[in-house]
Each structure stands twice: as C-alpha cells, then as structure tokens.
Amino acid sequence: MSSINPKAEQVTAEVISNKKIGAYHHMVFAVEGLALSARPGNFVAISVGGPSSSMVLRRAFAIYRSSDRGSAGGLIELVVAPHGQGSKWLTSRQVHETVDMVGPLGTSFGIPTEPVRTILVGGGYGSAPLFGLAEILKARGCRVDMVLGASTAGKIYAPLDGKRSVSSMTITTDDGSAGISGRVSDALPQIITENESELIYSCGPMAMLEAIQTIADKYQLVHQASVEESMACGIGVCMTCVVPLRGEDGVVRMSRTCIDGPVMDGSRVIWNSQRSIPQETWGF
Numbered sequence: 001m002s003s004i005n006p007k008a009e010q011v012t013a014e015v016i017s018n019k020k021i022g023a024y025h026h027m028v029f030a031v032e033g034l035a036l037s038a039r040p041g042n043f044v045a046i047s048v049g050g051p052s053s054s055m056v057l058r059r060a061f062a063i064y065r066s067s068d069r070g071s072a073g074g075l076i077e078l079v080v081a082p083h084g085q086g087s088k089w090l091t092s093r094q095v096h097e098t099v100d101m102v103g104p105l106g107t108s109f110g111i112p113t114e115p116v117r118t119i120l121v122g123g124g125y126g127s128a129p130l131f132g133l134a135e136i137l138k139a140r141g142c143r144v145d146m147v148l149g150a151s152t153a154g155k156i157y158a159p160l161d162g163k164r165s166v167s168s169m170t171i172t173t174d175d176g177s178a179g180i181s182g183r184v185s186d187a188l189p190q191i192i193t194e195n196e197s198e199l200i201y202s203c204g205p206m207a208m209l210e211a212i213q214t215i216a217d218k219y220q221l222v223h224q225a226s227v228e229e230s231m232a233c234g235i236g237v238c239m240t241c242v243v244p245l246r247g248e249d250g251v252v253r254m255s256r257t258c259i260d261g262p263v264m265d266g267s268r269v270i271w272n273s274q275r276s277i278p279q280e281t282w283g284f
C-alpha cells in the first residue's frame with residue numbers, strides 16, 4: 001500500500017525571489033530542510049489565497065531545482081504559470097512574504113546507476129522538473145538530449161543555465177514561432193534514432209505523455225513519465241488524481257498519481273482510458 005512521501009514536511013516558506021520569465025514566474029523559496037530531501041520529480045503543495053481564502057485546496061507545483069545554501073538554509077525553485085486564481089495569487093507574492101508549503105511529495109525519477117543515453121521531454125511548464133534531473137544525469141555521465149514543446153514560443157521554459165546540463169536541446173512549437181513547427185512527438189523519432197536513446201523521461205499534458213508512450217513502445221525504450229493529473233489534496237486522501245495502472249501482477253488498479261506518482265512507469269499506465277475506469281479494472 002502506497003503512502004505519502006515519508007520525508008514530507010509542512011513549512012512556512014519565504015519568497016526569496018520572484019521573476020517573470022516569458023509566460024512563467026521563476027520563484028525561489030527558503031525552505032530549510034525540505035530542500036535536502038527533495039528529488040527531481042517530487043512536487044510541493046502550496047496553500048493559496050491567505051488565511052481567510054475560500055480556496056481551500058492546495059495547489060501542486062513540480063520542484064524545478066533544490067539546493068542547500070549552508071547557513072542560509074535550503075532553497076527550492078518553482079516555475080509557475082499564472083493560470084487560475086490560485087496560481088495568480090502565488091505569482092503575485094512579493095519578496096519576503098511567506099506561503100504555507102508541504103513537500104517534498106510524490107515519487108521521483110529513477111536515476112540509472114550506469115551512464116545511459118537519455119532523452120528528456122517536457123511540455124509547457126512540464127519542463128520544470130527536467131532541468132534538475134538533467135544536472136544529476138549529466139553528473140552520472142549520461143548523455144542528455146532534451147526536447148521541449150509548447151503551443152507557442154513564449155510558453156517554452158528553457159533557461160540559459162539549464163542548457164549547460166544537456167547534450168542537445170530541441171524546441172518545438174505548435175504554431176512554428178520557435179524551433180521545429182509541430183509537436184514534441186513529431187521530433188522524437190529522429191532524435192531517438194540519431195542518439196541511440198535508451199531511456200525517456202517526460203513531463204507534460206496527458207495527451208503528450210500518451211503520444212510519447214506510443215513512441216517508447218515502438219522503439220522499445222523505458223519511459224518514466226511524470227503524470228500531472230489534477231490534484232485536490234495532493235496527499236493520497238481524496239482520489240481526485242487517479243489513473244488506471246497495470247501492476248506487476250498484471251491487475252489494473254486505479255492508482256493515485258499524488259502518492260503512486262507523479263513519476264510512473266509509462267508502460268504500465270492505461271493511457272487511452274479517457275478519464276473513465278477501464279472494464280478490466282480491479283473492483284469494477
């Protein structure tokens with residue numbers, strides 16, 4: 001039985017910096033020990049709107065990067081798209097204001113023990129957890145090819161310092177305003193073939209993850225997908241975030257992406273369920 005990440009803690013996190021970059025806000029928070037236990041793929045759940053807000057549900061954000069600054073304490077960085085009321089409230093926080101944060105939550109990306117040839121694929125703000133992952137993979141001697149896609153150029157988050165950790169960077173946009181015109185899944189086959197990729201990491205919208213799994217199946221690659229299904233509680237209580245997942249025993253169960261994920265083995269997710277419960281699911 002899965003349970004909440006045992007390293008999770010609730011902290012009062014101070015905003016250290018908040019910069020608008022394209023369609024996103026890059027935000028840095030002082031979080032002390034939480035930073036030490038965070039791994040690429042983990043997320044945090046932040047209380048939004050202040051103490052008297054009607055927005056009772058926390059909002060989930062992938063950890064972009066975490067670092068330990070010695071006596072200055074630990075820092076985590078997030079990349080936030082001001083989307084609805086909660087994320088707009090968060091991105092309007094000023095330096096030195098505080099927010100209530102729980103983390104690190106969820107599963108993290110598995111890191112190979114031997115150098116392998118990896119390809120990291122992000123859609124929109126889904127690129128957030130991939131840069132911290134790229135740094136670790138590079139340090140392990142892995143080849144790291146990154147492919148980032150979005151609807152338009154302003155929605156690509158690809159910071160200059162992040163590019164240092166990758167062997168190659170390919171951009172795709174649906175409207176052709178930057179990089180290759182089309183979707184990440186259009187660009188992937190050629191990159192996989194050229195670089196003899198062995199392992200795919202991905203994060204982004206469900207349709208993108210499904211398309212990547214189809215390619216992973218075709219090229220027989222392992223695919224670790226960060227499944228960012230809508231979450232209400234973020235800690236395994238409400239069952240809002242479930243997706244059908246085939247277990248090692250072959251049985252399909254509705255699994256909570258907040259505690260069994262967000263990082264999941266892409267080959268085990270039943271991608272085409274269209275948010276309904278497949279008939280073969282245990283207990284259906």
Ligand SMILES: Cc1cc2nc3c(=O)[nH]c(=O)nc-3n(C[C@H](O)[C@H](O)[C@H](O)COP(=O)(O)OP(=O)(O)OC[C@H]3O[C@@H](n4cnc5c(N)ncnc54)[C@H](O)[C@@H]3O)c2cc1C
Nearest residue numbers: 057059060061062080081084085086087125128228230232
């Ligand atoms: C694991 C994970 C990582 C994410 N990482 C990032 C990131 O790095 N950057 C980023 O910009 N965004 C990220 N998101 C998306 C982000 O959480 C949402 O954009 C955010 O919650 C929007 O909040 P809002 O108030 O602005 O939007 P609104 O649309 O007003 O509110 C959305 C909120 O409604 C609630 N909700 C949604 N569906 C249901 C439901 N079926 N039942 C009950 N309540 C529901 C949830 O609390 C949700 O957060 C991530 C999401 C997940 C799950």
Ligand code: FES
Nearest residue numbers: 234236238239258
């Ligand atoms: S979000 Fe509540 S169980 Fe996953």
